[in-house]
Amino acid sequence: PPGPRRRVFDPATAFLVAHVLSDRESRSTTFGLENALATPFWTAVKTGTSKDMRDNWCVGFSGRYTVGVWIGNFSGASMWDVSGVSGAAPLWLDIMNYLHRADPGRAPRRPAGVVAGKIAFERGVEAPRQELFLAGTDTTAISVKAPAAQGPRIVYPGNGSVIALDPDIPAARQRVRFVARPAAHALHWRLNGEPLASAGAAGESVVLWRPEPGRHVLSVADASGCGGPQRGVSKTPLNSRT
Numbered sequence: 001p002p003g004p005r006r007r008v009f010d011p012a013t014a015f016l017v018a019h020v021l022s023d024r025e026s027r028s029t030t031f032g033l034e035n036a037l038a039t040p041f042w043t044a045v046k047t048g049t050s051k052d053m054r055d056n057w058c059v060g061f062s063g064r065y066t067v068g069v070w071i072g073n074f075s076g077a078s079m080w081d082v083s084g085v086s087g088a089a090p091l092w093l094d095i096m097n098y099l100h101r102a103d104p105g106r107a108p109r110r111p112a113g114v115v116a117g118k119i120a121f122e123r124g125v126e127a128p129r130q131e132l133f134l135a136g137t138d139t140t141a142i143s144v145k146a147p148a149a150q151g152p153r154i155v156y157p158g159n160g161s162v163i164a165l166d167p168d169i170p171a172a173r174q175r176v177r178f179v180a181r182p183a184a185h186a187l188h189w190r191l192n193g194e195p196l197a198s199a200g201a202a203g204e205s206v207v208l209w210r211p212e213p214g215r216h217v218l219s220v221a222d223a224s225g226c227g228g229p230q231r232g233v234s235k236t237p238l239n240s241r242t
Contacts, residue, residue: 011111012134015108015110016132016134019044021044021045022044022107024037030169031085035085036086039093039100041104041105042106042108043060043105045060045089045092047085047089049083049084055070055072056071056084057071058087058092059092062096064103064105067096082167083166083168086168112135113134113135114133114135115132115134115138116133118130118131121141122141122143122144125142125144151222152181155180156179174211176211177208178218179205183199183222184200186200187205187221188220188221189207189218191209191216193217196209205220
């Protein structure tokens with residue numbers, strides 16, 4: 001017989017997690033609005049792909065059903081060019097659509113302990129928007145602290161990062177975002193000692209790089225630090241693999 005039921009999360013926390021996992025627009029940047037995670041009714045869903053592409057999964061729920069799909073080789077051998085979105089998700093979508101063929105289901109009601117409010121960045125970093133909060137944690141403004149005077153440093157990617165191509169996105173369309181701060185003026189980027197780009201605006205320097213296999217060293221410098229490892233230069237080894 002089943003054991004006693006035990007609540008793991010309080011209703012407000014569970015609602016906010018489900019709200020994040022049901023956000024169709026947040027996935028559209030990568031997968032488009034029509035994809036294997038998009039249902040014509042409310043669902044919350046998450047995919048995953050194990051290291052070395054051994055297997056993948058897709059777990060999601062509606063107001064009535066919870067569906068989990070696992071795809072992989074029982075031998076543990078890696079699969080090729082298959083991820084959670086391209087492998088497990090299409091099956092998950094078919095099952096969910098079948099279960100809700102006569103009943104589209106509905107989004108959960110907002111429970112007590114969750115409040116809505118308008119939030120804005122003080123510096124106009126993003127447009128104001130409506131957000132949900134746990135009661136007592138809500139705010140109306142986000143303040144971006146001005147960086148202290150210092151030389152530029154790479155804030156992304158981190159030192160020793162390993163970058164893998166996403167099999168769900170064509171390789172020619174994939175880019176890695178290099179970010180350095182502060183950038184009062186254009187900063188100069190180098191990859192493996194070769195000029196990459198110069199960019200900088202609004203305190204931040206951003207460069208988009210198409211990943212290439214191999215080990216790389218990334219550096220950035222302001223105008224006074226060009227040409228050598230002077231003050232204001234930081235380097236980040238990158239491991240890029242397909």
